[in-house]
Amino acid sequence: xxxxxxxxxxxxxxxxxxxxxxxxxxxxxxxxxxxxxxxxxxxxxxxxxxxxxxxxxxxxxxxxxxxxxxxxxxxxxxxxxxxxxxxxxxxxxxxxxxxxxxxxxxxxxxxxxxxxxxxxxxxxxxxxxxxxxxxxxxxxxxxxxxxxxx
Numbered sequence: 001x002x003x004x005x006x007x008x009x010x011x012x013x014x015x016x017x018x019x020x021x022x023x024x025x026x027x028x029x030x031x032x033x034x035x036x037x038x039x040x041x042x043x044x045x046x047x048x049x050x051x052x053x054x055x056x057x058x059x060x061x062x063x064x065x066x067x068x069x070x071x072x073x074x075x076x077x078x079x080x081x082x083x084x085x086x087x088x089x090x091x092x093x094x095x096x097x098x099x100x101x102x103x104x105x106x107x108x109x110x111x112x113x114x115x116x117x118x119x120x121x122x123x124x125x126x127x128x129x130x131x132x133x134x135x136x137x138x139x140x141x142x143x144x145x146x147x148x149x150x
Contacts, residue, residue, distance in 0.1 A: 018042040024051075053082040056105065056132045063130035064109075064123050073123065076113035080127075082106065105136070 006012060011026040013033075020041040022033045033051060035041030046054070057080040068075035085104040109127055111120055127133070 017044060021045070049084050053084060053105065056080075056107065056130075056136065057082050059130040059132035060107065060109065060127050064111075064126050067126045068123060071122070073119045074113045074115060075111060075119075075123065077110075078112070078123075079110040081108045081110075 006025060006027075011024065014023045014025075015021070016023040016032050016034070018034065018041060020035040020039075021044050024031050024033055032045035033048060034044040035047055036043045060080045061078050064078050065075065067073070083106050085106065107127075109124065111123055115123070
């Protein structure tokens with residue numbers, strides 16, 4: 001069966017090597033994602049959560065750099081460090097119902113350059129306005145349908 005061409009903005013995931021390996025195609029680029037060996041994968045690529053964090057981190061960096069350029073803010077470098085915590089609910093027991101699992105992403109941003117406090121504040125405010133951040137913190141609907149085979 002011939003593979004259908006991707007439409008602009010479309011991403012395709014197909015089985016790759018091993019138990020969990022997955023081939024990803026997007027915007028003319030391809031890469032492999034997998035799970036680490038202890039979870040049954042081959043560790044042949046980043047995990048899905050790595051990709052999620054990479055999307056947020058790269059979007060944050062791009063957005064902050066764009067605004068710094070547009071507003072002539074002397075940003076020399078930005079580093080965005082992220083991690084995902086799947087067990088956050090135990091720390092927030094007073095806020096959630098029993099059995100609910102809260103997901104948390106921790107993002108630490110390092111801004112380098114001769115920035116004033118006002119410029120630092122501006123760029124940190126901008127970080128929360130990147131499109132991926134807005135998608136993740138907004139109301140998100142994922143619509144799933146089955147495509148006809150063959």
